[in-house]
Amino acid sequence: MTTPRAILAIDQGTTSSRAMVFDRSGRPLGQAQREFPQHYPQSGWVEHDAEDIWRDTLAVVQGALAEAGLEAGDLAGIGIANQRETTVIWDRETGAPIHNAIVWQDRRTAPLCDRLKADGLEATIQAKTGLVIDAYFSATKIAWLLDNLAGARARAEAGKLAFGTIDCFLLWRLTGGQVHATDATNASRTMIFDIHRQAWDPELLEIFDIPEAILPEVRDSDAAFGATAAGLLGATVEIGGIAGDQQAAAIGQACFEAGMVKSTYGTGCFALMNTGSEPVSSKNRLLTTIAYRLGGEVSYALEGSIFIAGAAVQWLRDELKIIASAAETEALARAADPGQAVYMVPAFTGLGAPYWDPHARGAIFGLTRASGPAELARAALEAVCYQTRDLLDAMVADGAGKLDTLRVDGGMVANDWLLQTLADTLDTAVERPVVTETTALGAACLAGLGNGFFEGLEGFARTWRSAGRFEPRLDAETRAARYAGWQDAVRRVRSGV
Numbered sequence: 001m002t003t004p005r006a007i008l009a010i011d012q013g014t015t016s017s018r019a020m021v022f023d024r025s026g027r028p029l030g031q032a033q034r035e036f037p038q039h040y041p042q043s044g045w046v047e048h049d050a051e052d053i054w055r056d057t058l059a060v061v062q063g064a065l066a067e068a069g070l071e072a073g074d075l076a077g078i079g080i081a082n083q084r085e086t087t088v089i090w091d092r093e094t095g096a097p098i099h100n101a102i103v104w105q106d107r108r109t110a111p112l113c114d115r116l117k118a119d120g121l122e123a124t125i126q127a128k129t130g131l132v133i134d135a136y137f138s139a140t141k142i143a144w145l146l147d148n149l150a151g152a153r154a155r156a157e158a159g160k161l162a163f164g165t166i167d168c169f170l171l172w173r174l175t176g177g178q179v180h181a182t183d184a185t186n187a188s189r190t191m192i193f194d195i196h197r198q199a200w201d202p203e204l205l206e207i208f209d210i211p212e213a214i215l216p217e218v219r220d221s222d223a224a225f226g227a228t229a230a231g232l233l234g235a236t237v238e239i240g241g242i243a244g245d246q247q248a249a250a251i252g253q254a255c256f257e258a259g260m261v262k263s264t265y266g267t268g269c270f271a272l273m274n275t276g277s278e279p280v281s282s283k284n285r286l287l288t289t290i291a292y293r294l295g296g297e298v299s300y301a302l303e304g305s306i307f308i309a310g311a312a313v314q315w316l317r318d319e320l321k322i323i324a325s326a327a328e329t330e331a332l333a334r335a336a337d338p339g340q341a342v343y344m345v346p347a348f349t350g351l352g353a354p355y356w357d358p359h360a361r362g363a364i365f366g367l368t369r370a371s372g373p374a375e376l377a378r379a380a381l382e383a384v385c386y387q388t389r390d391l392l393d394a395m396v397a398d399g400a401g402k403l404d405t406l407r408v409d410g411g412m413v414a415n416d417w418l419l420q421t422l423a424d425t426l427d428t429a430v431e432r433p434v435v436t437e438t439t440a441l442g443a444a445c446l447a448g449l450g451n452g453f454f455e456g457l458e459g460f461a462r463t464w465r466s467a468g469r470f471e472p473r474l475d476a477e478t479r480a481a482r483y484a485g486w487q488d489a490v491r492r493v494r495s496g497v
Contacts (some may be wrong), residue, residue: 004076006068007453008237009443010057012082012166013245014103014267015314017056019064020440021075024453026463028435029070032063039100044107044349047100050088053166054173061233072235078174078228079241079447081248081439082167084189087141089152089163089214095177097169098161099149102141105268105307105349109140110358121207128194128201130279130288132356136305138165139191139208146210156211163214165189167242174239176229181217183242184293193218195279195290198298221247221292222449241446245439246270246303247291252438252445253407254461255291256299261395261403263388264439265412268352269309271391273302273400284394285354294449294457302398304353304391308346308362310412312380315348322373330415332377341482342366343489344379351494354394359495366485381418385425386486392426405429405469409438416470424474425483434465 006029011018018033034056039047065071085104090097102108113133116122122133131137142163146153155161164172168182187193187200192208192215194201200215219225225239243251246264250272253262258276263269272291279288279300291301313326323329343365345351350358364379392403406428412418413432423430435441448454454463 004453005074006070007076007079007444007448008061008064009079009081009440009447010061010170011245011437011440011443012053012057012080012170014083014105017053017060018437018440019057019060020437020444021064021068021070022441022444026435026441026460028437030064030066030068032060032067034060042108046103046106046349048086048103050090050097050101050169053101054170057170072233072237075237076451076453077238077240077447079443079445080167080170080239081243081245081443082165082170082186084165084186084244084246085136085138086166087138087145087163088166088169089142089145089156089161090169090172092160092162095173098152099145101166102145104136106141107135107349107358109135109144110350112140112143113358116207125191125204128196128204129191130188130195131191132285132287134356135358136352137189137191139204139210142210143208156214159213161214162216164216167244168216171225171239171242174228174232175226176232178229179226181219181225183219183221183223184298185221185244185247185290186242187218188290189244195288195300198293220294220296222294222446224450238451240448240450241443243292243442243446246272247301248442248446249409249439250274250291250301250442252435252440252442253409253433254464255407256457256461259400260407262407262409262438265309265384265408265410267309267311269306269384269387271304271388271395273395275300275302280398282394282398284397285356286391286394286398287353302395302400304394306387306391307349307352309384309387310410311348312344312346312383313412315346316376316380320376322376326411327414329377329381330417332374333381333417336374336378337370340366340368340371340375341485342371342375342379343485344376344383345489345493346380346383347493351490354390355490355494357494360493363489363493365489365492381415382421384412384418385422386483388422389425389483392428403428405431407431407433409433409436419470423470423472424479427472427479429472430470431466432468434467
């Protein structure tokens with residue numbers, strides 16, 4: 001029998017699908033990526049066509065293998081990381097989605113969330129799930145689909161429909177409809193999963209009126225999830241790991257010890273602190289979530305979620321058309337007039353942690369006649385830094401010690417100007433790894449744990465390498481003044497403040 005030469009990770013994100021092939025040292029051998037369309041049926045609504053995602057996933061898997069010069073038979077396994085909370089419901093018999101996927105950014109269920117809060121349910125939901133009531137999570141999206149599509153609720157109650165986050169949908173398709181399962185990290189983002197009992201919660205299912213018949217089985221993040229259907233990839237491959245993208249990134253960053261923090265900069269920005277075997281309840285509106293569940297043992301995390309990071313740069317490109325590519329923002333930010341104090345609050349779909357204001361909307365403050373593309377680009381990048389400080393300050397207020405080093409990853413961290421500004425804003429060193437696509441690397445790690453491809457978490461951690469460290473160099477007075485300007489801008493866009 002041929003010794004497996006590599007492992008493959010599917011990284012299904014909010015705006016693109018990627019596949020990467022890694023060797024045993026965590027070195028990328030090949031990759032492929034495709035952007036897919038975003039659908040905005042109404043203001044505040046965001047949808048994806050799950051069939052687009054499925055087609056692109058197959059295409060990038062084949063593309064990554066081709067670039068690596070490998071075939072499916074050379075793989076030890078497949079891991080999946082996915083955009084979390086995004087909700088798909090499909091027909092169990094045909095596998096066809098009954099509606100576009102409702103994306104995590106979607107705000108259509110904000111009125112339902114307001115009613116749940118008014119009914120006094122926030123404490124109950126937070127105690128069980130570690131989450132605040134918000135349209136971000138899957139539960140209200142499921143309820144909306146069942147209530148607004150003709151016949152959907154009756155079909156769901158009869159066991160004819162299946163719900164899943166994107167990982168679950170891809171697993172169903174990859175296994176030819178044989179496996180309906182997810183992992184504990186993705187389940188923990190639905191708002192119907194008890195993170196203490198590690199089970200779907202009957203009381204929460206009743207609150208949201210969700211039939212248990214549509215729910216997937218919840219497995220460990222490094223569980224055996226089944227094999228790809230014959231003929232799909234040219235050889236049958238075991239699927240050996242699943243995690244939500246932010247948890248996968250924390251694994252890829254080797255954040256295995258309590259107190260370690262990573263921050264991922266993609267469409268949104270997500271800072272996650274490993275808190276070990278005990279969940280920490282936040283008093284500052286951070287989320288208590290599952291970092292990973294391996295071999296039945298749970299590690300928890302505190303997480304801060306920012307809805308718009310790279311998406312603000314995408315907005316400059318696609319809507320304002322002042323840049324042709326995201327890479328242009330670094331040179332523009334360096335060229336911006338330092339005398340202008342332009343602040344962008346990118347609350348395009350509301351504000352996430354620590355504000356949780358679904359009704360806030362974006363704004364730009366401090367414009368002058370001399371303001372142009374350079375100042376807007378700088379403001380978009382600075383907003384990422386200020387929002388990250390919001391999250392880390394909340395973590396400190398929840399009892400975490402001051403962070404010595406922040407490990408960063410995601411597409412935006414190729415920008416040196418951004419990382420230096422981040423270090424200056426946080427007064428904390430910022431470290432970029434050699435492999436910045438740590439979400440895919442984390443999925444590969446999970447897929448390689450159960451089959452021995454990687455030598456446990458310790459062996460995997462030894463593969464982590466730094467590609468650059470950015471030390472803070474801004475004086476305290478300037479840092480404080482700039483952040484105060486940000487806080488004032490946020491106050492202006494808050495609803496009811």
